[in-house]
Amino acid sequence: MSVHKNEVKIITTHQLQNMKERGEKISMLTAYDYSMATILDAAGIDVLLVGDSASNVMAGHETTLPITLDQMIYHASSVVRGVKRAFVVVDLPFGSYQGNSSEALRSTIRIMKESGAHGIKLEGGAEIKESVTRILSAGVPVMGHLGLTPQSIYKFGTYSVRAKEDAEAEKLLSDAQLLQELGCFAIVLEKVPASLAKKVAETLHIPIIGIGAGPHVDGQVLVVHDMLGINKEFKPRFLRRYADLHTIMTDAVANYVKDVKAQDFPNEKEAY
Numbered sequence: 699m700s701v702h703k704n705e706v707k708i709i710t711t712h713q714l715q716n717m718k719e720r721g722e723k724i725s726m727l728t729a730y731d732y733s734m735a736t737i738l739d740a741a742g743i744d745v746l747l748v749g750d751s752a753s754n755v756m757a758g759h760e761t762t763l764p765i766t767l768d769q770m771i772y773h774a775s776s777v778v779r780g781v782k783r784a785f786v787v788v789d790l791p792f793g794s795y796q797g798n799s800s801e802a803l804r805s806t807i808r809i810m811k812e813s814g815a816h817g818i819k820l821e822g823g824a825e826i827k828e829s830v831t832r833i834l835s836a837g838v839p840v841m842g843h844l845g846l847t848p849q850s851i852y853k854f855g856t857y858s859v860r861a862k863e864d865a866e867a868e869k870l871l872s873d874a875q876l877l878q879e880l881g882c883f884a885i886v887l888e889k890v891p892a893s894l895a896k897k898v899a900e901t902l903h904i905p906i907i908g909i910g911a912g913p914h915v916d917g918q919v920l921v922v923h924d925m926l927g928i929n930k931e932f933k934p935r936f937l938r939r940y941a942d943l944h945t946i947m948t949d950a951v952a953n954y955v956k957d958v959k960a961q962d963f964p965n966e967k968e969a970y
């Protein structure tokens with residue numbers, strides 16, 4: 699690939715690894731569509747996650763379970779078209795990989811071929827060892843996801859903080875080590891005690907990206923609609939709101955409605 703003077707450096711798994719080694723934190727947000735991806739990419743985000751949280755945020759489902767592989771591919775291909783620099787990771791949706799490594803590979807190949815994304819993420823540790831191995835052997839970068847794994851919500855029944863007990867914490871650390879040994883390039887840790895996340899980030903050499911996992915990890919991820927304040931209901935302790943787009947958008951739409959009703963829009967300059 700030729701490198702031109704003004705070309706923006708495309709993020710690779712190697713660069714993410716270098717960032718951990720240099721102590722530069724990795725920034726990651728979700729994106730589900732082209733317009734949002736364009737903005738996030740231009741603003742300098744390192745990694746975009748086409749999360750299965752699209753099931754909640756885009757489609758209005760209660761959980762991440764209903765979203766399909768076809769729907770994830772639609773979101774992912776839209777995101778990829780908006781990106782010039784960020785590394786794009788796609789969640790394998792519920793039912794597309796669990797308990798069947800050949801199906802896991804088939805789902806991954808479809809995502810990579812049909813969306814143009816750069817890697818995939820799946821939830822779990824030892825249980826999904828065969829799937830992870832098989833996907834990695836096809837040359838596809840894999841991101842792990844441990845701690846609160848929303849695709850298993852009905853096994854746990856709550857979205858409460860995970861791995862508070864020693865046994866659960868030990869299992870999480872050994873799962874993280876396993877994922878690293880298999881060859882995963884990074885791991886998301888969701889809603890676990892900061893002290894455990896710190897230990898995992900210090901023990902492993904691959905980047906650990908936290909969401910509700912405290913500051914002592916190698917990067918942070920949030921759902922973009924949450925951090926922009928688009929949805930008002932979701933306010934867990936780990937969320938920081940960087941904007942109140944709910945209010946901005948509501949006011950803008952209310953003003954538009956008012957102007958249309960008052961026949962103030964369109965005016966002469968806005969007509970042909």
Ligand SMILES: Nc1nc(=O)c2c([nH]1)NC[C@@H]1CN(c3ccc(C(=O)N[C@@H](CCC(=O)O)C(=O)O)cc3)CN21
Nearest residue numbers: 751754755762848856857858859921924932933934935
């Ligand atoms: N909009 C959105 N943001 C997310 O971060 C997100 C999704 N959707 N969907 C998929 C998963 C689910 N996630 C979640 C869900 C709930 C909590 C949570 O803290 N819920 C409650 C506390 C529940 C409890 O302690 O029992 C809260 O305080 O809102 C955290 C992450 C993270 N992901």
Ligand SMILES: CC(C)C(=O)C(=O)O
Nearest residue numbers: 728749750751886919
């Ligand atoms: C919350 C992040 C890590 C995720 O998996 C998603 O958005 O689906």
Ligand SMILES: [Mg+2]
Nearest residue numbers: 749750751789
């Ligand atoms: Mg997810």
